[in-house]
Amino acid sequence: MDRVGEACARSAIHRGDQPMVVAVTKTASPDQIRTLVEMGHVDLAENRVQHLIQREAQLAEFLNRKRTLGRAAQEDPQRQYEVRWHMVGHLQRNKVKPVIPLVKLIHSVDSLRLAEEIQAVAMKSDQVVDVLLQVNMSGEAGKHGVAAPAAQHLAEQIDTMMHLRMRGLMTMAPICDDPETSRPVFSRTAEIFEDVRKDRIGGDHFNILSMGMSADFEVAIEEGANLVRIGRALFGET
Numbered sequence: 356m357d358r359v360g361e362a363c364a365r366s367a368i369h370r371g372d373q374p375m376v377v378a379v380t381k382t383a384s385p386d387q388i389r390t391l392v393e394m395g396h397v398d399l400a401e402n403r404v405q406h407l408i409q410r411e412a413q414l415a416e417f418l419n420r421k422r423t424l425g426r427a428a429q430e431d432p433q434r435q436y437e438v439r440w441h442m443v444g445h446l447q448r449n450k451v452k453p454v455i456p457l458v459k460l461i462h463s464v465d466s467l468r469l470a471e472e473i474q475a476v477a478m479k480s481d482q483v484v485d486v487l488l489q490v491n492m493s494g495e496a497g498k499h500g501v502a503a504p505a506a507q508h509l510a511e512q513i514d515t516m517m518h519l520r521m522r523g524l525m526t527m528a529p530i531c532d533d534p535e536t537s538r539p540v541f542s543r544t545a546e547i548f549e550d551v552r553k554d555r556i557g558g559d560h561f562n563i564l565s566m567g568m569s570a571d572f573e574v575a576i577e578e579g580a581n582l583v584r585i586g587r588a589l590f591g592e593t
């Protein structure tokens with residue numbers, strides 16, 4: 356959090372608003388996750404549907420136990436131990452259904468077909484799902500995400516769907532030893548973010564720019580990220 360705060364202070368873009376830290380739990384032990392939540396951390400993420408389902412269920416059981424014990428001990432009833440799960444990895448259309456009830460935000464919408472599937476599932480359960488559009492800014496083949504020139508148009512299409520709320524953009528920089536390599540990827544994504552916002556696509560809800568991981572989150576924050584997804588820097592390598 357100190358490193359996030361320092362990067363934020365270096366960048367005039369944030370005007371003192373701290374970026375949101377989402378803890379990516381794919382290398383975490385169940386114990387580490389519980390400790391983090393007990394310390395008051397709220398936002399957690401997984402990049403695979405199967406892991407998301409398992410982690411969510413494990414933690415929900417733990418939190419239910421804690422709430423029951425808390426009530427018995429007449430703990431402060433405000434202490435709810437809420438958590439919010441984020442889906443940050445590639446989402447296949449046939450996995451949309453189990454994911455929707457579990458997550459607060461899907462970071463990885465990258466095609467019209469996926470958006471349409473989310474719309475169909477959310478309509479049945481009368482929900483509105485918050486989503487980010489994942490942009491493939493590095494142009495690497497085989498990487499997920501919509502190509503940068505198509506991003507604005509897809510954002511516009513998603514914005515017409517009643518059961519999706521277009522909340523912003525997400526990008527991943529290529530894995531690299533030098534975080535400075537990520538800077539142009541982040542600054543170009545921030546430009547698209549501003550363009551979409553100026554066009555009022557998503558309205559006031561369009562306010563999340565999700566970029567930066569353990570290796571490059573400080574550079575991402577300097578370039579305007581207001582949500583960072585951090586795994587290994589919190590939990591270690593495995």
Ligand SMILES: *Cc1c(COP(=O)(O)O)cnc(C)c1O
Pocket residue numbers: 379381402443444527568569570584585586587588
């Ligand atoms: C794993 C993962 C992260 C976190 O990566 P670290 O390098 O462990 O911080 C962030 N975003 C996505 C989409 C991931 O899959």
